[in-house]
Amino acid sequence: MYEKQPKQAGQSRTKNSYAAAFRSNLKYIENHRKHMLPRVIMHNTISIDGSVRDFELDIGLHYEIADRIKADAHLIGSETAKTGIELFTEKIPEEEPADFAKPQTKTNDTRPFWVISDSKGKLKGLLHVYRRSCYCKEVIILVTNKTPEDYINYLKERNYDIIVSGEEHVNYRETLEKLYERYNVKTVLTDNGGVLNGILLKEGLVAEMSLLISPVVVGKQATNLFRTLESKVNLELIRSERIRANHLLAIYRVLEYSPVEYGQTAARSGTPGEASNY
């Protein structure tokens, strides 16, 4: 959609004015196209005191709830990805020739992409574990302009899709735009231990929070999900549900959600958006 140019009094539609209108409309389209962002939903299983670890997490239930969201992509931090391998893989399997090829997927494949942020190359030698999973369509790796070259070569040799954005760290707003544009990703589930979720929340990129609360208090050694957030985030409860005997699922809308950058001052003013119905 683009705006009709207001006609000035006495203005004649000369070749130049048509050209100016065309250029202005192109600029409008370009600005809006850049702002197409997927809807990001944060999903975590936490203890009563907000810890993401050091308790027995019901991983089956965690993913059963995550699956309801039917996200087009899961965004995973390198720490979470690495810990996942350590926790759930007894021995890293040897790489085989098939691990170097991009998986063949059908156009009607509804499995999500797994998008892993790994600007420092922490997952070198491990990515085939994720690529082999039957729960994902394909693995996409997020890197920056400063990612070590040997890691980029490792990814290229294995035909991984790469999104390059940012310098020291990945620029997630830009990356989400690219996921929308290149892969038609409309919904992203972010399933992380707090650091990455905190960054996404701070940048106004999270639309909703899905918190599965486990019946346990971790106590002193708790690793709080929101430990890296420096300022308050206001929420609105959309719904809650008792799950199985003992878990509570609480879905919140993030009021600071700002999917469109209206400008420096308005970006944090809050545009709640519509609630999902998973």
Ligand SMILES: NC(=O)c1ccc[n+]([C@@H]2O[C@H](COP(=O)([O-])OP(=O)(O)OC[C@H]3O[C@@H](n4cnc5c(N)ncnc54)[C@H](OP(=O)(O)O)[C@@H]3O)[C@@H](O)[C@H]2O)c1
């Ligand atoms: N309970 C749950 O629901 C749940 C879910 C998932 C994980 N976990 C647990 O959480 C723990 C890991 O979580 P974590 O909080 O340490 O790590 P994390 O949430 O996985 O976040 C680390 C990611 O944040 C990025 N990052 C770090 N600093 C950044 C910055 N300043 N700007 C932009 N990006 C930045 C890093 O990107 P680069 O690598 O690209 O630099 C990295 O990918 C594990 O123990 C795991 O088991 C719990």
